[in-house]
Amino acid sequence: MAYVAVKGGERAIGNAHAWLEETRRGDPSLPALSVAQIEAQMGLAVDRVMAEGACHDRGLAALAIKQAQGDLIEAAFLLRAYRTTLPRFGHALPLETGAMRIRRRVSATYKDLPGGQVLGPTYDYTHRLLDFALAAEGAPPPPPAPQAEAPQEHAPHVTELLAREGLMAREAEARGEPADLTRAPLAFPASRAARLQNLARGDEGFLLGLGYSTQRGYGNSHPFVGEIRQGSVTVCLMPPELGFEIEIGEIDVTECQMVNQFHGSKAEPPQFTRGYGLALGRGERKAMAMALVDRALMAGDLGEERTAPAQDEEFVLLHSDNVEATGFVEHLKLPHYVDFQSELEVVRRMRATAEAALRAIAEPAREEEVAE
Amino acid sequence: MPEPAPTPPPNAAPETAARQRWMAVLARTGLAALEARLAGAPPLPPHTRLRGPETGLVMLRGRAGGDGGPFNLSEMTVTRCAVRLADGTVGHAYVAGRDKAQAELAALLDAALQDPAQRPALMAAVIEPLAEAQAGAAAAESRKAAATRVQFFTMATMR
Numbered sequence: 001m002a003y004v005a006v007k008g009g010e011r012a013i014g015n016a017h018a019w020l021e022e023t024r025r026g027d028p029s030l031p032a033l034s035v036a037q038i039e040a041q042m043g044l045a046v047d048r049v050m051a052e053g054a055c056h057d058r059g060l061a062a063l064a065i066k067q068a069q070g071d072l073i074e075a076a077f078l079l080r081a082y083r084t085t086l087p088r089f090g091h092a093l094p095l096e097t098g099a100m101r102i103r104r105r106v107s108a109t110y111k112d113l114p115g116g117q118v119l120g121p122t123y124d125y126t127h128r129l130l131d132f133a134l135a136a137e138g139a140p141p142p143p144p145a146p147q148a149e150a151p152q153e154h155a156p157h158v159t160e161l162l163a164r165e166g167l168m169a170r171e172a173e174a175r176g177e178p179a180d181l182t183r184a185p186l187a188f189p190a191s192r193a194a195r196l197q198n199l200a201r202g203d204e205g206f207l208l209g210l211g212y213s214t215q216r217g218y219g220n221s222h223p224f225v226g227e228i229r230q231g232s233v234t235v236c237l238m239p240p241e242l243g244f245e246i247e248i249g250e251i252d253v254t255e256c257q258m259v260n261q262f263h264g265s266k267a268e269p270p271q272f273t274r275g276y277g278l279a280l281g282r283g284e285r286k287a288m289a290m291a292l293v294d295r296a297l298m299a300g301d302l303g304e305e306r307t308a309p310a311q312d313e314e315f316v317l318l319h320s321d322n323v324e325a326t327g328f329v330e331h332l333k334l335p336h337y338v339d340f341q342s343e344l345e346v347v348r349r350m351r352a353t354a355e356a357a358l359r360a361i362a363e364p365a366r367e368e369e370v371a372e
Numbered sequence: 373m374p375e376p377a378p379t380p381p382p383n384a385a386p387e388t389a390a391r392q393r394w395m396a397v398l399a400r401t402g403l404a405a406l407e408a409r410l411a412g413a414p415p416l417p418p419h420t421r422l423r424g425p426e427t428g429l430v431m432l433r434g435r436a437g438g439d440g441g442p443f444n445l446s447e448m449t450v451t452r453c454a455v456r457l458a459d460g461t462v463g464h465a466y467v468a469g470r471d472k473a474q475a476e477l478a479a480l481l482d483a484a485l486q487d488p489a490q491r492p493a494l495m496a497a498v499i500e501p502l503a504e505a506q507a508g509a510a511a512a513e514s515r516k517a518a519a520t521r522v523q524f525f526t527m528a529t530m531r
Contacts, residue, residue, distance in 0.1 A: 051446065054446045055449065056446055056449070057470065059469070060470075086428050087428040089428040089429065089430050089450055091431040091444070092430050092433055095432065095433065095435070101510060101514065102514075117521065117522040118520055118522075119521075119522065145516045146516070147516050148518035148521070150515070151515050152517040159439075171435075171440020172436075172441065173440075174440065174442060180444045192441070193443035196436060196445075232510075235432065237450075237466055239464065241454070241464065246392055248399045248450060248466045249400060249468025250468075280445070280446055
């Protein structure tokens with residue numbers, strides 16, 4: 001029986017894949033989307049797939065989106081699977097976000113600050129009205145955006161301005177190599193480096209919900225956006241065969257520094273603390289949510305009471321990864337015939353026992369027989 | 373706090389600094405643009421491949437809080453290549469992405485540029501125009517950013 005079932009399954013799977021491919025392509029009378037079009041015109045989806053797939057490659061992320069019919073979690077899964085086929089050449093030097101070529105930079109804590117408030121290509125201040133002009137075919141491309149006379153000046157980190165006054169806790173010096181979740185599984189308590197790596201590749205929706213919960217009272221944080229910056233940073237590498245640092249390209253990142261009040265402890269004076277978010281591409285919502293959750297997870301280190309889900313390191317870090325979560329949730333649809341058969345047996349036996357007990361109550365005269 | 377690092381990065385003897393600069397320019401140049409520049413350049417010397425071109429991953433790192441200890445952010449695809457010229461000069465390239473032809477040409481140019489005899493012509497025909505185009509594109513984008521800078525004092529000055 002089992003043998004026959006496997007053969008039938010093979011044909012069904014083959015046919016299902018053929019239909020999936022036809023469905024993915026959609027109406028063949030319409031032109032197919034090119035990967036280059038997805039890369040250029042669905043840039044924020046590409047950014048999200050790279051971040052959650054934990055692999056920076058715009059072309060691969062665009063291909064994954066095409067293959068997954070726009071299911072971004074499936075696309076991130078495809079990217080994660082692909083990366084396992086490649087060797088690791090090493091690690092880059094830490095990105096210097098302070099030296100970012102800025103495209104957008106806003107602060108909610110200071111109106112006037114060095115470098116200014118730079119809005120960049122943002123959806124903020126749009127009215128969220130559907131633009132039916134975009135539905136028209138063959139519309140000419142929009143004109144190039146206006147350019148100022150002088151280029152944008154360098155903008156120092158807002159947190160640095162506070163730290164210089166002694167009002168912002170400095171980041172602790174790190175010792176040794178940072179944890180790498182692609183090489184070693186999470187261990188608890190997790191290091192700050194492991195937490196940040198986990199959050200950086202975590203699901204945007206999960207982190208958004210958790211971050212939101214901290215604002216609504218589950219975790220008592222009072223954050224300000226010290227700064228959000230978005231733009232290009234240079235990737236530098238030190239290949240051992242060269243013995244000097246080289247630039248291997250530029251990538252876009254979004255960084256968020258949340259500034260939170262801290263009332264002080266026995267060891268620390270009252271000052272501001274920061275939650276940190278860093279996301280590949282233009283992942284502003286992701287970077288903000290990450291910063292909120294990063295700060296919430298510091299509760300233990302700062303001697304704050306841990307009462308909310310967002311402050312629970314194991315809860316957050318073990319459930320943030322959408323590829324892992326998808327795997328475990330979706331495995332439920334795989335055959336569990338034998339497991340379920342045994343559950344059926346158990347439920348039937350329990351029912352028989354319960355029914356017998358009921359009969360015994362209804363017919364006290366036969367109690368001795370049931371007990372036997 | 374680190375100030376914006378103008379290319380090339382620090383720690384370099386003049387010879388190394390020059391090499392860092394052309395490697396940085398080549399890493400930012402796609403194959404089509406590179407081939408277009410090479411069409412008007414002296415021919416490149418013959419070479420043999422020492423390693424690759426091969427695509428792999430480099431782990432990107434951020435800093436906690438933007439200026440603290442490093443953490444692993446995400447991997448990134450990178451293609452590398454090493455080539456040797458007939459005189460034994462070795463050229464290297466590490467470039468973001470998966471373009472093997474770009475990495476091999478970049479490694480070959482790195483080797484050829486190390487030869488003082490070939491360098492001036494190649495710098496003039498390939499590296500300098502590419503560097504200028506890259507700086508121009510960066511400046512244009514930076515001016516677009518500056519155009520979206522909020523001028524809070526506009527009302528006060530409109531008397």
